[in-house]
Amino acid sequence: EAGVAQSPRYKIIEKRQSVAFWCNPISGHATLYWYQQILGQGPKLLIQFQNNGVVDDSQLPKDRFSAERLKGVDSTLKIQPAKLEDSAVYLCASSLSRDRPYEQYFGPGTRLTVT
């Protein structure tokens, strides 16, 4: 079974530029999560999708971050414009269903550096 795929793996941009990350979850997984992990901290949930609907985006900075999950499969997370404090690893995870959070599988992450 293929794991969660993410791209790119690394990205360096200047502040005020825009960037987009892509995630392909495990086949059949209805729930998809985007986390931000700043160095030395635990992952922070940015947004959670159930199929193609958003169930939690309370910690998503909506003035600059956006995410979509078209057709309930792939997802993209966008930052526009980026700030220095957005430097972090962006992790995508998926699970079979929303009521089985112990089955979250993480992708390799995208390391973003904003200069």
Next chain:
Amino acid sequence: QKEVEQNSGPLSVPEGAIASLNCTYSDQGSQSFFWYRQYSGKSPELIMFIYSNGDKEDGRFTAQLNKASQYVSLLIRDSQPSDSATYLCAVADSGGYQKVTFGTGTKLQVIP
């Protein structure tokens, strides 16, 4: 704001010893508790989950839960250098979609 607190460490233990990792949480309604291991530069991977008060054992790992004290712990017996990693405590609430909140993690170093 729901909080999950861990000592950042590093916690250093000699090879073969028992490593004890602790976590407290603020939301009394929390229902599910998880321990993830994260090697440097890698993604978190789930190693244990526990729902009920008491102990749950899986190989060299034992998770302990005390809901009255809002306390979760992870014991690693016969610690090996390969156990050196950051251990993240995570807590899911009782909501319909069980939002997971992670702690900051404890860095464990097993000294050969």
